[in-house]
Amino acid sequence: MRPFYHPGWVNPATGRYIEFRIRGVLPNDDPLDGMRRDRLSYRYSEDGGRNWSAAEPVVHEGAEYSAEHPLPWVYIGKNGFMLGDATGQPIRVDEEILLPIVIAPLAPDGSLYNPTGGYTYHDA
Numbered sequence: 001m002r003p004f005y006h007p008g009w010v011n012p013a014t015g016r017y018i019e020f021r022i023r024g025v026l027p028n029d030d031p032l033d034g035m036r037r038d039r040l041s042y043r044y045s046e047d048g049g050r051n052w053s054a055a056e057p058v059v060h061e062g063a064e065y066s067a068e069h070p071l072p073w074v075y076i077g078k079n080g081f082m083l084g085d086a087t088g089q090p091i092r093v094d095e096e097i098l099l100p101i102v103i104a105p106l107a108p109d110g111s112l113y114n115p116t117g118g119y120t121y122h123d124a
Contacts, residue, residue, distance in 0.1 A: 039082075
């Protein structure tokens, strides 16, 4: 597992410092492994980064979601999700925090969807 940390973000409503990281799982050291297995976790600090909570996986609310099926259309092992390189900063709307992500979409046959024929393809 390779962690890829992103710059932290301070929630202006609480002062809580939140850090997101991609958990890059590359068993064959192939970037396409990440397209099937990458996932996000987060941790937070109440004291400016001196002490941290335990890291938790990013999982959508609802009984049907888990660490292995964390979001609609995402099934770890088939496709993964991550923060974009420059666009992964949280957005606060009222009391909610929205986190822009990119997903490796699945084709109807369960393979990675790649309509353009490039090395990778993502939905954002």
